[in-house]
Amino acid sequence: MIDDEGVLQSVDVSAKFVNGKPARIEAKYVMRTPRDWDRFMRFMERYSQANGLQFVKN
Structure with missing residues (x-):
């Protein structure tokens, strides 16, 4: 997984x-x-925004 970081x-x-x-x-x-964990969550936030996805906590 590659991003700005x-x-x-x-x-x-x-x-x-x-x-x-x-x-x-x-x-x-x-x-x-x-x-x-924090690094992974930052990656997932950027990935979801770029791909029209959304994170929902249950």
Whole structure:
């Protein structure tokens, strides 16, 4: 994941193929500190605004 602050990356990524074509990608991004969580949330805020999405707390 790339934004103005830099890169967030994970090596835990898997893909599912159906009839030889990619159908789904799953990735796990581990946040070990509150700072990591804050950084991820800033990324998600910018991503959601750029793509017309919305975050709702339940």
